[in-house]
Amino acid sequence: MIEPALSRIQAALDEGVDVAADRYPYTASCTDLDILFPAWAAAGGREAVLARLRDPAQRLRLRDELMADHDEAYWQTVTIGSTAHPESLRFQGQPLITVAETLGMHPAEAVLHLTERDDLRTAAFFHGMSEANMIRILAQPWVMLGSDASLRAPTGPLSHDWPHPRAYGTFPRFLRMALDGQTVSLPEAIRKMTSLPARTFNLIGRGELQQGAIADVLIIDPHTLRENTTFAHPHALAEGIRHVFVNGVHTLRDGIITGQRGGRFLG
Numbered sequence: 001m002i003e004p005a006l007s008r009i010q011a012a013l014d015e016g017v018d019v020a021a022d023r024y025p026y027t028a029s030c031t032d033l034d035i036l037f038p039a040w041a042a043a044g045g046r047e048a049v050l051a052r053l054r055d056p057a058q059r060l061r062l063r064d065e066l067m068a069d070h071d072e073a074y075w076q077t078v079t080i081g082s083t084a085h086p087e088s089l090r091f092q093g094q095p096l097i098t099v100a101e102t103l104g105m106h107p108a109e110a111v112l113h114l115t116e117r118d119d120l121r122t123a124a125f126f127h128g129m130s131e132a133n134m135i136r137i138l139a140q141p142w143v144m145l146g147s148d149a150s151l152r153a154p155t156g157p158l159s160h161d162w163p164h165p166r167a168y169g170t171f172p173r174f175l176r177m178a179l180d181g182q183t184v185s186l187p188e189a190i191r192k193m194t195s196l197p198a199r200t201f202n203l204i205g206r207g208e209l210q211q212g213a214i215a216d217v218l219i220i221d222p223h224t225l226r227e228n229t230t231f232a233h234p235h236a237l238a239e240g241i242r243h244v245f246v247n248g249v250h251t252l253r254d255g256i257i258t259g260q261r262g263g264r265f266l267g
Contacts, residue, residue, distance in 0.1 A: 002133045006140065013142065020200045022146030023137045025174045025183075027129040028231070030081060030148075030164040033122040034115045038065055046120055053116040066108035075100070075107035079231050080114070081123030082161040088118055092162040093232045096124070125164060125231060138174070138192075139184055144200065145174050145193040154235040163234045169227035172238035179222050203266060219243035 013019055034042065034049065041052055041062045052058040078096040083089055091099045091114070100110040114122045137143055149167035152158050171193060178189035198207025205214045218241065225240030244252035249262025 002130075002136055006136070009140075009142075019142050020144065021137075021140070021142065022144040022148075022197075023134065024145070024147055024166045024170045025134065025138060025177060026164070026166050026170075027131050027134055028079075028125045028127040028164065029129065030123060030125050030166075032120065033078075033080070033111060033124040034120050035124075036066060036070075036111060037062065038069075041065075049120060050116065053112060059112060063106075063108050063112060066111060067106065070108070077127040078107075079125040079127070080162075081125055081164065082121075083114065083123075084118040084121040088114060088122070093234065123162070135183060141188075143192065144197045145170060145189075146197075147171070152235065154237060159235055165227070165229040165231060165234055168229040168235065168237060172225055172241065173227040175220065176226055179225065215245050215248040217243070217245040 009019055037049070041058075042049060052062065076095065076097050080091045080094055080096060080099055083092055091102075096107050096110060099114070100107040103110055103113060105113060138145075147166045147170035149163060149170070152161075152163050152167040174183065174189055174193070175186070177183040178186045183189065184192070195207035197203070205212070206216055209217070221240045221242055223240070225238070227238050228236035229238075230236070241252065242255055243250070246262035247264055249260050250258055251260055251262060252258065
């Protein structure tokens with residue numbers, strides 16, 4: 001189904017339309033678990049939705065609709081991400097099927113249980129994208145690499161949630177795929193994460209290794225480079241990244257953080 005869309009985009013490009021996109025190299029999405037709710041149940045804002053979950057008749061209707069709309073195979077494609085309630089933290093990174101078994105509930109009822117207890121702040125990973133489409137999209141010359149993630153860290157306040165592996169793994173994973181011949185060439189993979197986004201967002205002096213350019217430089221070991229993050233261990237750092245320079249500042253030396261910070265506001 002991706003080919004008609006790509007054809008229309010190419011037609012627009014041929015007409016001079018400026019088109020850009022980004023993609024991460026994973027086949028699972030991440031959003032709030034209550035995305036599963038039908039429109040009537042999701043209407044009216046947080047308090048209205050929570051009121052429905054606490055009303056026995058409406059809760060039963062919602063459960064029955066979820067059970068009718070999704071079969072057993074579907075529930076096996078959902079993994080729980082970040083949760084808010086202390087009693088729900090143990091379910092982070094677990095398949096929904098496992099959570100349901102632990103709670104002694106049908107997966108649909110487990111969805112309602114988690115979303116109500118977390119005040120609609122339960123995140124989930126949905127393993128439903130086409131890998132073939134992913135590869136095809138990443139191969140388009142106008143598609144950049146993007147993680148679709150916010151700031152994360154393995155320690156401190158940015159470590160307190162359960163992110164999608166894309167937060168740590170997008171760039172090393174794509175480089176590894178290029179090195180292993182599973183996607184575009186290595187030079188093209190590098191372009192997609194350097195000069196292409198720099199030009200797309202008009203970041204003058206960035207994205208290219210040349211005299212006078214701003215020194216944002218990554219040095220990798222192609223033999224050991226790999227992502228380590230998984231849905232069960234989302235804060236694991238990649239291997240094989242030897243040196244990082246940010247605005248010319250050596251922030252990672254021989255795989256060790258130097259404590260020197262070179263970041264600048266780009267706006």
